[in-house]
Amino acid sequence: QVFPSQDPLDRADFxxxxxxxxxxxxxxxxxxIDEVVNKIRLKIRRLDDNIRTVVRGQTNVGQDGRQALEExxxxxxxxxxxxxxxxxxAEKSEQMVKDITRDIKQLDHAKRHLTTSITxxxxxxxxAGGVDSLEAMTRRRQYGEVANLLQGVVNVLEHFNKYMGxxxxxxxxxxxxxxxxxxxxxxxxxxxEAFPSQGTxxxxxxxxxxxxxxxVANVLDPRIKQEIIKKFIKQHLSEYLVLFxxxxxVAWLDKIDRRYAWIKRQLVDYEEKYGRMFPxxxxxxxxIAVEFCHVTRTExxxxxxxxxxxxxxxxxxxxxxRTTNFEGLLAKRxxxxxxxxxxxxxxxxxxxxxxxxxxxxxxxETDEIVIEKSDAEKPKKPKAPDNPFHGIVSKCFEPxxxxxxxxxxxxxxxxxDRFVADFKAQGPPKPxxxxxxxxxxxxxxxxxxxxxxxxxxxxxxTGEPMIALTTIFQKYLREYAWKILSGNLPKTTSSSSxxxxxxxxxxxxxxxxxxxxxxxxxxxxxxxxTAEYCLATTQQxxxxxxxxxxxxxxxxxxLTGETDTFSIVISNSIQLLVQDLDAACDPALTAMSKxxxxxxxxxxxxxPYVTSVILHIKQNVPIxxxxxxxxxxxxxxxxxxxxxxxxxxxxxxLFKCKPISMVGAEQLLLDTHSLKMVLLDLPSIGSQVVRxxxxxxxxxxxxGMTRAEMILKVVMAPHEPPVVFVDNYIKLLxxxxxxxxQKILDMKGLKRSEQSSMLDLFRxxxxxxxxxxxxxxxxxxxxxxxxxxxxRIRKLEKLIKKRL
Numbered sequence: 001q002v003f004p005s006q007d008p009l010d011r012a013d014f015x016x017x018x019x020x021x022x023x024x025x026x027x028x029x030x031x032x033i034d035e036v037v038n039k040i041r042l043k044i045r046r047l048d049d050n051i052r053t054v055v056r057g058q059t060n061v062g063q064d065g066r067q068a069l070e071e072x073x074x075x076x077x078x079x080x081x082x083x084x085x086x087x088x089x090a091e092k093s094e095q096m097v098k099d100i101t102r103d104i105k106q107l108d109h110a111k112r113h114l115t116t117s118i119t120x121x122x123x124x125x126x127x128a129g130g131v132d133s134l135e136a137m138t139r140r141r142q143y144g145e146v147a148n149l150l151q152g153v154v155n156v157l158e159h160f161n162k163y164m165g166x167x168x169x170x171x172x173x174x175x176x177x178x179x180x181x182x183x184x185x186x187x188x189x190x191x192x193e194a195f196p197s198q199g200t201x202x203x204x205x206x207x208x209x210x211x212x213x214x215x216v217a218n219v220l221d222p223r224i225k226q227e228i229i230k231k232f233i234k235q236h237l238s239e240y241l242v243l244f245x246x247x248x249x250v251a252w253l254d255k256i257d258r259r260y261a262w263i264k265r266q267l268v269d270y271e272e273k274y275g276r277m278f279p280x281x282x283x284x285x286x287x288i289a290v291e292f293c294h295v296t297r298t299e300x301x302x303x304x305x306x307x308x309x310x311x312x313x314x315x316x317x318x319x320x321x322r323t324t325n326f327e328g329l330l331a332k333r334x335x336x337x338x339x340x341x342x343x344x345x346x347x348x349x350x351x352x353x354x355x356x357x358x359x360x361x362x363x364x365e366t367d368e369i370v371i372e373k374s375d376a377e378k379p380k381k382p383k384a385p386d387n388p389f390h391g392i393v394s395k396c397f398e399p400x401x402x403x404x405x406x407x408x409x410x411x412x413x414x415x416x417d418r419f420v421a422d423f424k425a426q427g428p429p430k431p432x433x434x435x436x437x438x439x440x441x442x443x444x445x446x447x448x449x450x451x452x453x454x455x456x457x458x459x460x461x462t463g464e465p466m467i468a469l470t471t472i473f474q475k476y477l478r479e480y481a482w483k484i485l486s487g488n489l490p491k492t493t494s495s496s497s498x499x500x501x502x503x504x505x506x507x508x509x510x511x512x513x514x515x516x517x518x519x520x521x522x523x524x525x526x527x528x529x530t531a532e533y534c535l536a537t538t539q540q541x542x543x544x545x546x547x548x549x550x551x552x553x554x555x556x557x558x559l560t561g562e563t564d565t566f567s568i569v570i571s572n573s574i575q576l577l578v579q580d581l582d583a584a585c586d587p588a589l590t591a592m593s594k595x596x597x598x599x600x601x602x603x604x605x606x607x608p609y610v611t612s613v614i615l616h617i618k619q620n621v622p623i624x625x626x627x628x629x630x631x632x633x634x635x636x637x638x639x640x641x642x643x644x645x646x647x648x649x650x651x652x653x654l655f656k657c658k659p660i661s662m663v664g665a666e667q668l669l670l671d672t673h674s675l676k677m678v679l680l681d682l683p684s685i686g687s688q689v690v691r692x693x694x695x696x697x698x699x700x701x702x703x704g705m706t707r708a709e710m711i712l713k714v715v716m717a718p719h720e721p722p723v724v725f726v727d728n729y730i731k732l733l734x735x736x737x738x739x740x741x742q743k744i745l746d747m748k749g750l751k752r753s754e755q756s757s758m759l760d761l762f763r764x765x766x767x768x769x770x771x772x773x774x775x776x777x778x779x780x781x782x783x784x785x786x787x788x789x790x791x792r793i794r795k796l797e798k799l800i801k802k803r804l
Contacts, residue, residue, distance in 0.1 A: 069312030336388030525627030647704030659749025
C-alpha cells in the first residue's frame, strides 16, 4: 500500500461478493441498480484518464535528464579552463616578483652580516680591554670595580662561545679564567688574614675591601663563596667549642641555658660588627645559628653517651624544654632558607573534638605530672606546623627518652596499684537508681593521664619513643581490664543442693538460691559500662596515636588486642548476669520436671513454678535495665543471651515431665503460654515506659517458645492411629531426629513395644513429606480425630485468654 485509502476497493482482502452485498443489502435496493452501475462506470473512466495522463507524462523524463547532464558537463569544462588560466597568471606574477627582489635580498644579507661583524668587533674590543683592566684591578685589590667589571666580562665572553676555535679568542678566555682563579685565591687569602684560623683574637672590624670581596665572590665559582662562609663560621664558633668542652662543668644538661645565652650574645655581636660586610642574601646570621645547632647536637650527643647513667627524668625534660624553646625562638627569627631537606619536620595538627584524646592540647597542663613545682615553667609549644627548626638540636635527646618511658611505666604501675587499693578501701559503688551502672571514676583518671603522657611524648619525639609509650599504654590497659574490671566481678556460687520438691514449689522470694545481691548486680553493670567506655576510648586513643606518630611507624600501632580484652570483660559481665538469672530459675524448672503430671485432674491458674520464674525476672531485669540505661545495646544482648539460655533449658525440662496426661499437657501448655508472654515483655517488664522489644529478640522468643507449644500439642494428640500421629508430629515440629520423637513417646507414657512400632513407622514416614501423597490421603481419611484434637486446643486457648 503506497498511499493510505479508505476505499473498500483498495483493500488487500477485497471481496467482490461482500462489496455487492454492501451496495444492495435488501431486495428493494435493487431498484436503483442502474444508478450504481453508472457511478462505477464513471469512476472507471476517471481512473483510465488519470493513468493515461501519468503514462504520457513519463515519456519525456529520460530525454530531459540526458539534456541536463550534458549541460552540467559543459559548465564543468568551462570552469576548469578558467581555473587553469588563473593558476598560470599567478605563476607568472611570482616569477616577476622574484626577479624584482633578487637584488634587494642580496643587499639585506650583506647588511645583516655587516651588523654582526661590527657587533662582534665591539664585543672583542670590550673583552680585550676588560681583561686588561681586570688583571690590573686584581693586582691593586680594587674589588668594588672588579665586581661589576667581572660580571660584564663573563657576559661578553658568552657571545664568543662559538668562536673558541680562533686562537686569539681562546687565549682571551683562558686569561679570564686565570683572572677568576687568581681573584678566588686572593680573596680567600684576604679573609684568612683578616680572620685567622689559629686563635680567637680578631681585628677591630670589617673593612670595605672585604665587603667588596664578597660581591666579587658572588660572581666567582660558588665554591669560593662556600669556603668563605665555612671559614668565617668556623672561626666565629671556635670560642664556643673551647668554653663548652666535654670536661667543662657548664657542658652538662643542667646548664644548657648557658649555651643558648652564649649564641644569642654572639648573634647580636655579629649583627653589630659584621652585619653589613656580607651580602643580605647570604643569610649569614641564620647560617651561624644553624651551624651552632649542628655543633650543639653533636656535642650533647657525645656527652650524654659518656654520662648516660647520670641522666634523670627531671633533668632530661628540663633540657628538652629549654631546647625546644630555643628552636621556637629560631623559628620566629629566621625563615629556615639555609636548611637542607630532611631537617624540616612538620607535625600534624589535631582537629578539635570532645574526646579526651582529641581536645585542644594548647593548654599548659602537659608537663605537670613529671615536672615538679620547682620546675614550674611549662614548655612552650614551639613545635608549630611552620617550625622548620624543630628537632635540629632536640633530636639528640631521642636515644635517651627511654628514661622518660621507664618513668611513665613506673608512674602507671603505681597508678594501677592505687586504683586497686582505692577500690578495696571504698568498696563497690553504692546502688542508686539514678546513677547505677556509672563508669568507674578510675577509668577516666587513667585515660586523662594517658592523654597527658601522649601529648608530652609527642612534644619530645614522634618516632620510636612514641612506639615504646604505646607498648606501655597497652600493658596497663590490659592490667586495668584484669585487675580493676575482671578482678572485681562477683564470683558465682552454686548452693542448690539439698532442696526438696516441696520447698521448690513453695519458693517465694528465692531465698533457697544463691543469687547476686542488689549491690553485686549494680557492680556488674558498672563494670560493664566501664568496659564499654574503655573500649570506645581505646579505639579513639589508637587513632590519636596514629596521628601523632611518624607516618612510617603508623603500621606498628595496633590496640586491637586491648579492645578485644575489654570486649571479653563485657561478654563476661553479660554472661554473669545471664547465669545469675538463669540459676535463679533452675529450681523452678526442676520443680516442674518433678511434678506428677499424669495425676493433674483439672486445668487451673498458672503453676507455682511459673510464678517463681516470673518473680525472679521481675526482681532482676528492672535493676539490670536501669543500670544499663546508657548502654542499651548491651541490655539487648543480655535479653537475647538469657532467652537463648532459658528456652532450650525449659524445653529440656519439658522432656523430663513424663508421663503426662491430657489435662497435664493442657496445664503445661497454659504455663508455656504464660512464660512466652512474660519473655516477650522481658525488655520492658516493670518499666513505666513501654518500649517495643527489639525484633531480633522477639524472633528468638517466638521461635523457641512456639517449639515448646508444638511439643505439647503433639503430646496432647492421640497416638491412635499411629500414621496420623507420626504425620502430625512431622507437620508440627518438622524435626527428623529420632531422639526427639523418642522423648515425646516417653512423655506420652507409651510402652516399649508401642514405642518400637512407632519408631519404625516414623523412620518409614520421614522420606514421605516431600511427595506427601500418602500422608495427605491418610489424614483426609481419618479426619474426625484431628478435628477432635483441634477443638480441644481451641477450648484450651479460650481458657488461657480468660485467665489472662
